[in-house]
Amino acid sequence: MSPDRWRLLLMAFSGTLFGWMFDHALLGLVAGLGLYIYLLESDTRTMLEWLRSYREDRSPVLHGLQEDVIREIEVLRNHYRLREDKLSQFLQRFQDATTALPDALVMLNPDNRIEWANVRAAEYLGINWPQDHKQRVANLIRYPQLLEYLEQGDSERDGKGLSLPAPDDPQLKLEYRVMPYGDNLKLLIARDITQIEQINQMRRDFIANASHELRTPLTVIAGYLEAMEDDSVLQDAGLVPQVRQMRTQAARMQALIEDLLMLSALETGRPGDKPQIVSVADMLENIQREAISLSGLRAHDIRLNADSDIQLRGDHNQLYSAFSNLVVNAVQYTPPGGTISIDWYADNDGAHMQVTDTGEGIAAEHIPRLTERFYRVDKGRSRESGGTGLGLAIVKHILSHHQAHLHIESEPKKGSVFQCNFPPQSVVLRSQKTQTG
Ligand code: ADP
Numbered sequence: 001m002s003p004d005r006w007r008l009l010l011m012a013f014s015g016t017l018f019g020w021m022f023d024h025a026l027l028g029l030v031a032g033l034g035l036y037i038y039l040l041e042s043d044t045r046t047m048l049e050w051l052r053s054y055r056e057d058r059s060p061v062l063h064g065l066q067e068d069v070i071r072e073i074e075v076l077r078n079h080y081r082l083r084e085d086k087l088s089q090f091l092q093r094f095q096d097a098t099t100a101l102p103d104a105l106v107m108l109n110p111d112n113r114i115e116w117a118n119v120r121a122a123e124y125l126g127i128n129w130p131q132d133h134k135q136r137v138a139n140l141i142r143y144p145q146l147l148e149y150l151e152q153g154d155s156e157r158d159g160k161g162l163s164l165p166a167p168d169d170p171q172l173k174l175e176y177r178v179m180p181y182g183d184n185l186k187l188l189i190a191r192d193i194t195q196i197e198q199i200n201q202m203r204r205d206f207i208a209n210a211s212h213e214l215r216t217p218l219t220v221i222a223g224y225l226e227a228m229e230d231d232s233v234l235q236d237a238g239l240v241p242q243v244r245q246m247r248t249q250a251a252r253m254q255a256l257i258e259d260l261l262m263l264s265a266l267e268t269g270r271p272g273d274k275p276q277i278v279s280v281a282d283m284l285e286n287i288q289r290e291a292i293s294l295s296g297l298r299a300h301d302i303r304l305n306a307d308s309d310i311q312l313r314g315d316h317n318q319l320y321s322a323f324s325n326l327v328v329n330a331v332q333y334t335p336p337g338g339t340i341s342i343d344w345y346a347d348n349d350g351a352h353m354q355v356t357d358t359g360e361g362i363a364a365e366h367i368p369r370l371t372e373r374f375y376r377v378d379k380g381r382s383r384e385s386g387g388t389g390l391g392l393a394i395v396k397h398i399l400s401h402h403q404a405h406l407h408i409e410s411e412p413k414k415g416s417v418f419q420c421n422f423p424p425q426s427v428v429l430r431s432q433k434t435q436t437g
Contacts, residue, residue, distance in 0.1 A: 004064035011036045041065075065340075104190040112137050113149055115185070124190050126168050137188065149178055150186065163193065173197045208264035211257045218257065222250040245296050252386060259390040262321065263373075266397040272315050277428050280318050280353065281308035284323065285408040288342060292328045300338035302327075306344035310351055311428045314402045322398040325391040326355045326418045332385040334359030334415070351422040370408060372397040395420075402426060 011032040019028015043066045050060045051073070062070060063391070098118040104125050113136055117129040127140055138147050148160050151293045166172035177189045188234060188343065200432055217272040225247040234243060238324060259332040295302065330340045334357045343354040362377055369375045376382040392406075399406050403423050412415035 003065065005062060005387065008036055018312055082112065101104075101380065102192065104188075106137065106188040108137060108186040108188060110184040112147075112186070114140075121190075124166050124172070124174060124192070143167075146176055149176065150188070161191075164196070165192075172394050204264055204267050207260055208268070210262040211264070215251075215257050215261070218250060218254050222247065223252060225250055252383075252388070255272045255386065256388045256390070259394060262394055263390060263397065266318070266384075266401065269401075277317050277329065278312045278314055278319055279308070279430075280310065280312050280319070280323075282343055283304035283316075283320055284342055284353070287320070287324050287327050290324065291331050291340070294328065294329050298331075300331060300334060300337065301339045302331075303339070306365065307346065309430045310346045310397045311430055312402075312422060313352060313426045313428055314422075315398075318398045320402060322395045322420065323355075325395050326353075326420075329387075329391060329418075330355050330357040330359065330416075333357070333381075338415075342353070346427055348424070349421065350424045351427045353420045353422075355418045358415040360411040361414050361416055362408075363412050364410075367408050367410060371406065 012029055013032070015028040015030070015032020015035070016025050017028065019025045019031070022028075032155055043062050046060045047062060047066050047070060050070070059070060059074070072078065099120075101118060101120060102126075104121040104123070106117045106121050106125065106127055109115050111136050113128060114129075114132050115134075117125075117127045117132065119129075121127040121129065122235075126142060127137075128244065129136075137150070143164050145162055146164065161175040161177040163173060171194070172192065173194045174190045175193045177191075179187045179189065181187055184381070228243045229240060229247065232247050234240060240409050284304055284306045288302055291300075291302050327340070327342060332339060338358040340355075340358075341356045343356070345352055345354075366375075366377045371392045373393045375392075376387065377387050396406055399420055403426065405421050407421060408416065409418040409419075
């Protein structure tokens, strides 16, 4: 039997005995039980006071059941204290790690309010933790592109970050990434890319300057070589084939330099500087004419199916260059007599310019790399046809300036489809324009 029960029995028995001695046994029992209840109540009160003003070093002196309860509470308290210590150690280590990180990290709730930020966030973004807790990130970083990125998440950007200067320091170039996590929360990461940007700028400047410097001497060389072909002394000496070959090579170098200059202009030029309304159908008619002349004796069947009602908002020269590159490629990589279709149409997804050929096709493993500079499926074949290996890189750049994408489908020995997909907001219908204007 537990000590408590002994205590209860003892008090009831002593009370009854004492009452019996005075002929009031029942009254004695009630008095004994009353004393027991009083002691129980006073022990419970002491325990409650101890719990309210908890002191580790001072446990109350209690009896029986309450003493057991106090011991159990102590065990539980020790257990939680250990867990608390572990958690605060972990938090300290996490905080040390985020401080050591070279990137700024900001945790955002579904309303884009700041939940937490590391030390670097103050340096890069001017976001101070904990002062800016629950502040809207839009109040501290006022780039519309970044706010749009925060709304649409990473999915729309194909995993590509956003390059923008730091809000308070235009010299500091940052790459912003937004990663969704947990229950509709977001992590905004900003990385210092100033050095990478500087190196890229140096590379771009070097290519542009070198190409520019080579352009004039090459024009002179090509001009003299052209004149030398008609020179009677060289004709008599039988040197015309060599001179012709030199001229072909000089022309290739000229084409290469023009393409390199075009690429650097595309890389440095700001997209959408001078948007024009382009009549794509008229442009494709010219390109078709040029393609027929380029095909010459190879007699390709070059068809055009263009809706002249659909016009495009964009840069005329750039679009001409992109579309012509795709059509020239189709002529170069399609055997004589093959069919090339040029289509221009619109649907709910936007406007599409498509070049379909019945040429040699491209194996699937090459397709993702075709828009890399100097990537060729067959180097010899490309050089022979006068290709620079830069054509599709230029097309990709031009399309990205127009918020458009290049889609390639191809099957070896069957042919290829190169499709430029423009968003609906770039489309201007001729009928619409005449109605409004
Ligand atoms: P190039 O100047 O060599 O044509 P591009 O960048 O225009 O360079 O094209 C890259 C490569 O893609 C080409 O070398 C060729 O192998 C392949 N290619 C491009 N268009 C076609 C096509 N219509 N059919 C088959 N292969 C093609």
